[in-house]
Amino acid sequence: MVPLIERAVQTHQLTEDELLFLLQSPQADGPLFAAADRVRRHYVGDEVHLRALIEFSNICPNQCLYCGLRAPNTRLARYRLTPQQIVALAQKAVQYGYKTVVLQGGEDPFFTVEVWTPILQQIKALGLVITLSLGERPSEDYRALKQAGADRYLLRIETTDKALYEKYNPGMCFENRLRCLRDLKALEYETGTGVLVGLPGQTLRSLARDILYFKELDADMVGLGPFIPNPDTPLQDAPAPQLAPALKVMALTRLLLPDINIPATTAMETVAPDGRIQALQSGANVVMPNITEGEARLNYALYPGKACAGESPTRCRGCLENKLRAIGRSVSQGSGWHTRKL
Ligand code: SAH
Ligand code: SF4
Numbered sequence: 001m002v003p004l005i006e007r008a009v010q011t012h013q014l015t016e017d018e019l020l021f022l023l024q025s026p027q028a029d030g031p032l033f034a035a036a037d038r039v040r041r042h043y044v045g046d047e048v049h050l051r052a053l054i055e056f057s058n059i060c061p062n063q064c065l066y067c068g069l070r071a072p073n074t075r076l077a078r079y080r081l082t083p084q085q086i087v088a089l090a091q092k093a094v095q096y097g098y099k100t101v102v103l104q105g106g107e108d109p110f111f112t113v114e115v116w117t118p119i120l121q122q123i124k125a126l127g128l129v130i131t132l133s134l135g136e137r138p139s140e141d142y143r144a145l146k147q148a149g150a151d152r153y154l155l156r157i158e159t160t161d162k163a164l165y166e167k168y169n170p171g172m173c174f175e176n177r178l179r180c181l182r183d184l185k186a187l188e189y190e191t192g193t194g195v196l197v198g199l200p201g202q203t204l205r206s207l208a209r210d211i212l213y214f215k216e217l218d219a220d221m222v223g224l225g226p227f228i229p230n231p232d233t234p235l236q237d238a239p240a241p242q243l244a245p246a247l248k249v250m251a252l253t254r255l256l257l258p259d260i261n262i263p264a265t266t267a268m269e270t271v272a273p274d275g276r277i278q279a280l281q282s283g284a285n286v287v288m289p290n291i292t293e294g295e296a297r298l299n300y301a302l303y304p305g306k307a308c309a310g311e312s313p314t315r316c317r318g319c320l321e322n323k324l325r326a327i328g329r330s331v332s333q334g335s336g337w338h339t340r341k342l
Contacts, residue, residue, distance in 0.1 A: 001028055005035050008255040019208035019252060029244060036251035036283030043259040044285045048329050049336030050320070051131060051263075052098035052313075054089045055292040055300035056081045060106025062135075064158075065168045066196065068230040068301040069106045075232045079296050080110060083119045090123040093291055096317050099335045102154065102288055104133035105300075113141050117148040124149035129335045131192075136176055139183045146187050153184045154192035154223065159199060160213045161206040168199065168235075181217055190338050192221030192261070197246040199227045200238050207249050215256050220338040221286070222253050222260060225267030228303035243272045247282050254283030261286045261338050269307035276307075277323055286336065289316045 004022070008014050014022070022028045057080040060069045068076060081089075086103070093101050101123060105111070111134065123130055131152035132145060142153070155177070159165050162174040184191040195210045196202075214222050226241035246268060254262060263286040264279030272278065276287060291313040292300060298309055308316055321331055 001025060002031055005031050005255075008252075009035050009039055012256050012258050014211075014252070014256060016205070016208045016212060019211055020205050022252060023204040023207060023245075023248060029248060032248060032251045032255075033278075033282035036254040037281055039254050039258050040262075040283050040285055044261075046329050047285070047332035047334075047336075048280065048324055049100070049261065049286045049332045049334075050098055050317075051100040051102045051286060051288045051336075052093040052096065052291045053102045053104060053288045054081075054086060054093075055105060055290065055296060056086050056103055057105040057108040057111065058296075058300050059108040059110070061109065062107055062172065063170045064172075065170070065234050066199065066227055066230065066303075068232050068303060070233060073232045076301060077295070077299050079299055080108060081296060083115065086119055087122045089291055089293070090126055090128060092313070093128065094126050096291065096313065097331075098128070098291075099333075100129040100131055100152075101291075102131040102133060104154070107135040113144045113148075116145060120145065120149040129337075131190075136172070136180050139179075142180075142183050142187055142189070146189060150189065152190040152192065152221070154194075154221065155180055155184065156192075156194040156196070156223065157181065157210070157213060159195055159202060159206060160210045161202065164199065164201055164206070167201075185217065188339075190220040190261075191217070192223055193217060193219050194223040194225075195249070196227040197224055197249050198239075198241055200235065207245075211249060211252050211256060214253055219257065220260055221262070222250075222257065223263045223265055224249055224253070225265040226271050228267055228270060228305070230301075230303045232301075241267075241271045243268060243275050243278065246271075247279060250279060251283045259338070261336060263288055266290070266307050267303065270303065270305050277327060280324075280329060281327060287320060289313070289320055291316075
């Protein structure tokens with residue numbers, strides 16, 4: 001076990017069967033987390049990059065079975081920030097000291113390329129790096145959004161098990177998800193992907209394949225988290241989420257893609273009160289604090305009990321900096337590029 005992990009630390013290679021073996025072995029947890037922590041320190045250092053998350057709309061025409069924003073969920077109060085509100089939040093991000101904003105939302109049809117273009121231009125003029133997480137779009141949209149100023153894009157593959165993907169994302173097509181991610185790489189976005197860990201029916205072998213897919217895509221960022229059953233969705237009765245399997249997939253991802261950006265995700269913090277800190281000590285080097293305000297912050301309800309949903313953006317930042325200091329990590333003053341840092 002330990003020799004296998006040590007070999008991966010040196011070579012950044014593991015086969016599907018080796019990944020499966022490590023995922024199956026509870027004794028691997030401790031050594032794996034420690035190894036991923038060492039690899040993280042060696043390749044990307046002790047600095048933590050903070051990205052300010054703006055949740056611009058919870059309106060979505062899709063029906064992903066796991067997600068509270070799915071169109072058939074009538075129990076959710078829907079909102080859409082105006083372009084002015086989005087730019088105003090980006091201005092606040094600058095004041096709070098952030099270098100990157102992440103614009104994430106449902107696939108709200110209001111937000112066409114024409115609507116986004118002036119928003120992105122205004123945000124760019126503030127000197128911010130822009131990450132988009134707008135879901136699946138045609139290639140031309142990705143190209144136009146890049147031209148308007150977007151630098152990074154997050155689109156989780158969610159699972160590389162095609163049958164499972166299409167079961168949980170009715171009306172969506174796995175090949176199109178792959179196409180989107182290929183397009184984003186080809187357009188030279190810093191491309192982030194990731195998966196949900198613990199979906200009913202998901203096997204450890206499929207998680208092993210997910211990790212190999214991250215490498216095959218040459219992902220610049222991988223964000224993953226536990227699947228958290230949402231009472232307002234068809235998956236409401238799924239088993240309670242666990243942190244350890246998600247941490248394990250994350251640690252293995254760090255071993256195989258040693259220099260990428262890996263966030264400690266909000267879903268991890270939701271499942272365990274110190275989930276993000278555990279993640280930062282098991283391979284992660286990024287945190288995405290939420291700077292959305294008011295009702296919108298409460299209604300971006302992908303899953304229940306979202307960590308820090310009731311907090312204010314300023315308190316979040318202070319709280320996080322204290323926690324980082326306590327584990328000997330500092331907040332990066334740079335933009336945290338993956339592809340352009342050398
Ligand atoms: N609409 C965009 C972005 C918003 S959803 C998209 O789908 O890409 C952002 C992420 O939230 C999804 O990629 C999914 O992995 C995660 N998510 C949705 N429901 C969740 C749940 N119940 N538990 C944990 N994560 C969830
Ligand atoms: Fe919409 Fe994204 Fe939720 Fe699917 S996961 S319903 S695309 S917000």
